[in-house]
Amino acid sequence: MNNMKKISLFVTLFIAPALLLCAQTTAPKTSKPPLKKAAAKPAVKKAAPVPAAKPEPAAVSAPAADPLAESLEKIKSTDREERRKAADYIGQSRNPKGAPALMAALSDDAPRVRQSAADALGMLTWREASPKLSDMLINDGDAGVRQQAAISLSYIMDQAAGPALVKALKDTAPSVRYAALHTLAVMKYSAAEGEMIGLLSSGDSNMRRGAISALGQLQSKKAAGPLAAAMKDSDQYVRLEAVKALGSIGDTSSAGELIKLLAPGENAQLRVEAAYSLAKMDMNDGLPVAYEYAKSADLSVRSQALNVLALAGDARTLQFIEELYTAEQDPAGKGMLDFTRQRLMLRIKTLQKK
Template sequence: MTERHTDHPDILDLLPRLGDDDAGVRRIALIELADLEEPEGLPWLTDALLVDASAEVRAEAARLLEAWEEPEVVQALCAALADAAEPVRLAAAQSLSELKSQEAGLLILPWAEHAEAFVRASALRALRELRLEEAAQPARLALDDIDAAVRREAVGILGWLKHEPALPDLAQLAGSEPDTDVRRAAIGALGLAQDGRVLPALVAALQDPAWQVREEAATTLGKVGQAEAGPALVQALDDSYWQVRLRAARALGRLRYRQALAALAELLGHGIANLRKEAALALGELGDAQALAPLCAAEADSDPEVRKAVRIALAQLQGAA
């Protein structure tokens, strides 16, 4: 470990234990050092992260550094992504994902091109919520990465940035990507467009082999807000998975697609309460007086949450009238 000097009395008291031969003693000393919340103690924490012989101590150091945004801390955490021990890598990745400053993001950015896939994916994950415009180009390049986890994190960045130039790439991923999680992420990211450009990809995704992707497609179609998606969403009300049917009902309500009234009314008799509840709420959003009769018939539903949804829907319709 690099020789360090300090005049801070509390840190001086900890130094013997920070250098103890027992890894358990060193780990507890690191926790006490972090509890001081003194920037002067950071060099000992970063040293422990990078060079301590014990993986347990290195992992603890990575966890303890999550609240710090200093450049030396960010660099140390990035370097720890390539640690030989998985617990250390995972702890470093988690701490990096907690960072909030774009200055930290600029330091993380080069690690998105690291030779190791875990490092690339973790760097992109850390960059996602920072909304760093400089991350858009490496994220677009990472859409072709050989590792699915890297591609998934790249999609996340483009979605958070609402990076419209990437829409054609995301639409292509939605239909051709072999990994289910990446396809689902791409479908969700297409919601950044509030126009019809993404409708073909989203409507096609309602036929995806994975129900999770179909569910995401129905959800995203509701967000995009294009009435042209109505017929496909009505068909999705017959999906073999109730989760997809629920999201399709919710989307049809958001779109106020009145042609779905009969299909939604039929769902009021479904055996799954959550689906009856969502159908009732969607009927209320349609704003069509013809929904009054089926909703009134559902006022005696056996589930209290469904009855509540029916009351809300009836109030919406009566208010509109």
């Protein structure tokens, strides 16, 4: 009985597992079905190339507008404002091709068109316009046109216009008289010297000032006496202009009256201008005044004082300028002083060579 149990235990422990292992190792393997090759994709046919579109022919651009040509058309317009603007443009273009159209516009029935045409011809300095402008200065019924004719003649600078300008000094419109006087001065029309001296007694202070300035530009020796008298005019600006004119003329016969204006009681501008006019006459009587105003806060007074020092100064003046230059902090002020110093050094060298 015991033997049977041992045999049964032996079978259970050793024989059964062995049989099971043999059964596993001898079992047929299940083979996987062979993989089918993927069918080749049919080749994709390339699309036929689309022919490139032919470029559209470039649009022909309209030719650029010619502003002068347009203005030459517009100056014939029935619209007076359009004609005026056209005349203005032609003048601003400075193109002489527009001069004939402007000459025709001087006879336009609209005063503002005539005025613009006269202005434009002045800007073109169109000398052929001088006779017509001279006639307009005397005969045009519009004061604005007459004034513009006088102004335009100052650009053209035709001495033949002198008689018409002299006649215009008696125009009823002050603006025309002023413009005519200014043009005579710019042209240095010496034939008008007598008329200019006569204007020193005008009741219009602006005409007196204008006449004095014109006589100064003419450097009229004949006017020295009347100009010296004008330094006592009731209008301070007339007096100032007379002082300047006498300096330009350089007639020392007026020096005594100029020296009187250096007195402390006079205003700064008049004093320093008198000193400058004396310096132009090679007189250094105004140096003390120039030293006084060389530090002025008024730039115009200071500038003129430095001009006096440059024209009439000496070695002492140069030292004075050097001291001012060292102390000056403002770059613009230093520049003014340096310029004065250079001028004065040149003056001193010139005097030493004599």
